[in-house]
Amino acid sequence: MVAKLVMTSSAGERQEYPLTKETTTLGRKPGNDIQIDNLSVSGKHAQVITILEDSFLEDLGSTNGTYVNGKLIKKHALEHGDRITLGKFQLVYENEGAAEGDFEQTMIIRPGEAGMPEQAGDKEIDRSVQKINAALQSENAAASASSTEGKEACLQLLSGANAGKELVLKKALTTIGQPGVQVAAITRRPQGFFLIHVDGGPNNTVPKVAGSPIGSNAHRLNDHDIIEVAGVKMEFYTR
Amino acid sequence: MNLRDKLQIAGLTDTGKVRRRNEDSIGYDSVLGLLVLADGMGGHLGGEVASSMTVDTIIEEVQTHLPAIGSGQVDSATGFSLESICIQDAIELANDRVYRKSAEGPELRGMGTTVVTLLFYDNRLSLAHIGDSRCYRMRGGQMEQLTKDHSLMQELIDRGFYTPEEARKSLNKNLVTKALGIDPTVSADLQEDLVLKGDIYLLCSDGLTDLIEDDEISLTITEFSDNLEEAAKQLITKANQNGGKDNISVILCRVKEDFSESKGWFKKLIEWF
Numbered sequence: 001m002v003a004k005l006v007m008t009s010s011a012g013e014r015q016e017y018p019l020t021k022e023t024t025t026l027g028r029k030p031g032n033d034i035q036i037d038n039l040s041v042s043g044k045h046a047q048v049i050t051i052l053e054d055s056f057l058e059d060l061g062s063t064n065g066t067y068v069n070g071k072l073i074k075k076h077a078l079e080h081g082d083r084i085t086l087g088k089f090q091l092v093y094e095n096e097g098a099a100e101g102d103f104e105q106t107m108i109i110r111p112g113e114a115g116m117p118e119q120a121g122d123k124e125i126d127r128s129v130q131k132i133n134a135a136l137q138s139e140n141a142a143a144s145a146s147s148t149e150g151k152e153a154c155l156q157l158l159s160g161a162n163a164g165k166e167l168v169l170k171k172a173l174t175t176i177g178q179p180g181v182q183v184a185a186i187t188r189r190p191q192g193f194f195l196i197h198v199d200g201g202p203n204n205t206v207p208k209v210a211g212s213p214i215g216s217n218a219h220r221l222n223d224h225d226i227i228e229v230a231g232v233k234m235e236f237y238t239r
Numbered sequence: 240m241n242l243r244d245k246l247q248i249a250g251l252t253d254t255g256k257v258r259r260r261n262e263d264s265i266g267y268d269s270v271l272g273l274l275v276l277a278d279g280m281g282g283h284l285g286g287e288v289a290s291s292m293t294v295d296t297i298i299e300e301v302q303t304h305l306p307a308i309g310s311g312q313v314d315s316a317t318g319f320s321l322e323s324i325c326i327q328d329a330i331e332l333a334n335d336r337v338y339r340k341s342a343e344g345p346e347l348r349g350m351g352t353t354v355v356t357l358l359f360y361d362n363r364l365s366l367a368h369i370g371d372s373r374c375y376r377m378r379g380g381q382m383e384q385l386t387k388d389h390s391l392m393q394e395l396i397d398r399g400f401y402t403p404e405e406a407r408k409s410l411n412k413n414l415v416t417k418a419l420g421i422d423p424t425v426s427a428d429l430q431e432d433l434v435l436k437g438d439i440y441l442l443c444s445d446g447l448t449d450l451i452e453d454d455e456i457s458l459t460i461t462e463f464s465d466n467l468e469e470a471a472k473q474l475i476t477k478a479n480q481n482g483g484k485d486n487i488s489v490i491l492c493r494v495k496e497d498f499s500e501s502k503g504w505f506k507k508l509i510e511w512f
Contacts, residue, residue: 025359077405091469170315188431189428216383218385
């Protein structure tokens with residue numbers, strides 16, 4: 001059961017656009033999958049990303065905005081019956097949905113392979129799976145260019161007797177602080193470096209980032225964050 | 240160091256109410272402080288084979304190689320402790336075995352598994368995972384998910400299309416983007432952290448977290464923190480009460496005592512300052 005967008009003209013004519021591609025673009029310019037030739041619609045207005053049974057609408061920086069059920073959206077997970085407005089035009093998202101049982105089982109998206117595990121036995125799924133993976137891989141390639149992979153992470157003391165001293169974070173786990181006063185850990189995960197409160201000492205002091213206490217959960221560190229542990233300030237940066 | 244008296248461990252796995260077979264596998268070694276959980280998938284019979292082979296291989300490998308590893312050493316190329324590298328190697332071997340096994344018959348073709356494994360040593364932990372089976376930590380009454388799912392849902396959450404609550408309602412819930420045994424090589428996410436007395440760790444398959452909200456998991460563990468066997472039973476029962484749509488597995492571990500390798504643990508902590 002393929003999801004679709006349906007535009008009904010003022011004359012009552014129904015124009016259906018099946019969402020068969022992993023990305024369906026909407027806009028005024030030719031080249032869009034759904035071309036709406038009207039000035040109220042931007043050249044590249046919005047796109048719908050379809051992944052198996054679900055579709056997601058994303059505004060592409062349009063002038064007049066993209067609305068769903070009257071609300072301005074940037075990104076929106078579409079539900080059957082949603083009314084999408086682009087400029088003066090309205091489309092309805094129709095998706096009766098798949099049999100829920102098919103998707104309870106954990107399945108693998110297999111990179112670069114033609115088929116799914118035997119159980120799937122569904123050509124639709126096979127095809128979609130290949131596309132999702134291509135989309136994810138290209139997004140990941142773009143994302144990793146800006147990640148901390150391949151970069152050195154460092155801490156530099158900003159205060160105290162050793163101000164100016166620099167430590168390169170070479171280990172997966174680095175502990176900082178003073179036992180009995182305050183202890184924290186910096187752990188390296190695939191997503192980046194995280195600061196974790198370990199021991200608050202007699203006053204239960206929690207580490208601060210940018211002046212605010214970090215709470216009990218791991219706190220992701222961003223380039224140039226100023227950390228404070230045991231009264232000492234230091235800067236986290238990557239290079 | 241024998242960790243048997245330092246850690247309290249309880250594990251339970253259940254077929255659930257809908258599936259005909261249980262393709263999850265769990266295992267642990269309380270002397271070594273090693274916990275492994277795997278959720279198998281694919282192939283007509285493959286899920287069970289993939290997950291049990293993975294759990295057995297990892298436990299065997301760590302039992303063989305860990306005792307020889309001196310504590311407190313770091314692999315300079317990667318920054319990981321040698322204990323972490325040991326886990327990583329064990330996972331790679333498991334991947335190799337499952338991948339080869341899957342070529343042995345049509346009923347095994349396409350089989351794979353998630354895996355999440357936790358190793359305790361010297362007041363620290365190494366945590367490795369592939370897929371959407373998870374590790375949580377309860378510390379000071381707060382629960383935190385330590386692993387990030389390799390799943391389509393997580394990708395969509397990261398890209399801003401879903402909040403975690405909305406993702407639970409999606410039909411595409413169970414698509415993993417990484418698994419063990421489906422490719423000749425694999426790379427697991429690997430991290431290290433400090434461990435405190437009183438911490439409680441939970442490894443679980445998505446059969447649990449798809450059916451019970453995190454808050455309820457947290458309350459159940461807190462209520463039964465002195466009796467982990469009962470906590471595990473309660474979690475499985477609640478998941479089944481909510482439909483039991485998938486296999487459900489949990490391993491719980493409570494840190495009863497410090498387990499540092501040397502007396503001067505706090506001295507070792509002064510890395511810098």
